[in-house]
Amino acid sequence: MTALVHRLYGIEGSIQPLAGERDQNCRVETADGSRYVVKISNPSEPPSVIDFQVAALDHIAQASPELPVPRVVRTVQGRAHDTVELPGGLRTSVRMLTYLDGIQIRETVRTAAQRRTMGTVLARLDLALHRFAHPGATHDLLWNVSAAHRLAEKLDGIVDAPRRVLAEKFMTRFTDHVLPRLASLRSQVIHNDYHLYNVLVAPDDHARIVGIIDFGDMLHAPLVGEVATAAAFHMAGNADPFEGPTQFVAAYHATLPLTDVEQEIVADLMATRHLITALISEWRAARYPENRAYIMRHNPAAWEALTRMADLSRATARDRLLAGIENGVTQ
Numbered sequence: 001m002t003a004l005v006h007r008l009y010g011i012e013g014s015i016q017p018l019a020g021e022r023d024q025n026c027r028v029e030t031a032d033g034s035r036y037v038v039k040i041s042n043p044s045e046p047p048s049v050i051d052f053q054v055a056a057l058d059h060i061a062q063a064s065p066e067l068p069v070p071r072v073v074r075t076v077q078g079r080a081h082d083t084v085e086l087p088g089g090l091r092t093s094v095r096m097l098t099y100l101d102g103i104q105i106r107e108t109v110r111t112a113a114q115r116r117t118m119g120t121v122l123a124r125l126d127l128a129l130h131r132f133a134h135p136g137a138t139h140d141l142l143w144n145v146s147a148a149h150r151l152a153e154k155l156d157g158i159v160d161a162p163r164r165v166l167a168e169k170f171m172t173r174f175t176d177h178v179l180p181r182l183a184s185l186r187s188q189v190i191h192n193d194y195h196l197y198n199v200l201v202a203p204d205d206h207a208r209i210v211g212i213i214d215f216g217d218m219l220h221a222p223l224v225g226e227v228a229t230a231a232a233f234h235m236a237g238n239a240d241p242f243e244g245p246t247q248f249v250a251a252y253h254a255t256l257p258l259t260d261v262e263q264e265i266v267a268d269l270m271a272t273r274h275l276i277t278a279l280i281s282e283w284r285a286a287r288y289p290e291n292r293a294y295i296m297r298h299n300p301a302a303w304e305a306l307t308r309m310a311d312l313s314r315a316t317a318r319d320r321l322l323a324g325i326e327n328g329v330t331q
Contacts (some may be wrong), residue, residue: 011028013034014028016029022042024035036098040084051081057069067125072095092150104196104199110237110244111206120254120255121255127256133189143192143276148174151276157230167306170275171275185222189222191215191226191316195233224269229248232245235301249325266318267320271309271317275301
């Protein structure tokens with residue numbers, strides 16, 4: 001890896017591996033303290049998707065340069081990404097990004113101010129991406145809450161019978177109440193993975209966001225799926241599971257208002273995010289036991305959230321989630 005980084009980027013430094021679900025990632029630190037992230041893509045990743053992710057970061061840097069997202073580092077030949085040959089002859093893409101310093105929010109004490117800041121910053125990110133388009137944006141991705149029905153076949157893989165019944169209930173809720181409305185929803189490129197591992201805050205101010213990382217699940221999809229996915233990760237840690245999501249959604253809505261139909265289904269999609277987390281993680285952990293700890297890191301919280309939402313009607317869940325929105329909808 002050291003030789004590869006020097007050959008492509010003219011940079012010498014120490015290498016430290018980083019965790020990743022699909023890509024091989026490492027951090028490079030030079031003698032002067034500069035740090036970068038090198039990403040070697042899974043060979044199964046289509047080149048158009050790599051180009052999409054790189055182009056999106058370049059677009060954000062131009063549209064909203066104040067947003068704390070990684071910057072793409074060009075190779076010595078001026079390329080945004082290059083191709084390398086892996087052992088065995090497979091070829092794949094390699095790219096370098098600037099490294100963002102900060103503390104993952106999961107390592108901090110959650111506060112209302114922090115949640116509101118997260119909601120505001122995500123709305124600003126989505127506004128920056130509003131006019132961005134790319135041929136690779138419509139790629140197929142399991143982590144797309146608006147396509148949860150495609151995971152119905154994995155329900156049978158849930159060994160625990162009560163959990164399987166619970167998952168079936170929320171899959172039915174999705175197919176009955178969300179799926180018919182999808183065609184009426186506004187869509188755009190979204191981050192799609194804005195959670196406590198992928199948002200960094202300042203060491204001296206845990207309500208100041210200094211980094212948004214991991215754009216690997218980005219795609220073109222309904223905007224409300226972005227909000228629901230992010231809100232889902234705020235359910236844990238409070239006696240009232242809606243306290244955190246309510247604060248987050250209200251702040252997002254204040255910057256980028258949700259429409260009537262989006263408000264109607266955002267709580268359904270928040271539950272759907274937990275559903276697909278449970279289904280995908282159980283399935284992938286069985287297939288890739290060597291990476292089980294990483295794959296299952298969100299699994300317990302997903303089942304807990306589904307259990308806590310199981311006895312609530314759709315209307316009750318919706319009203320509790322939207323309780324922080326005071327002035328109605330601005331179209």
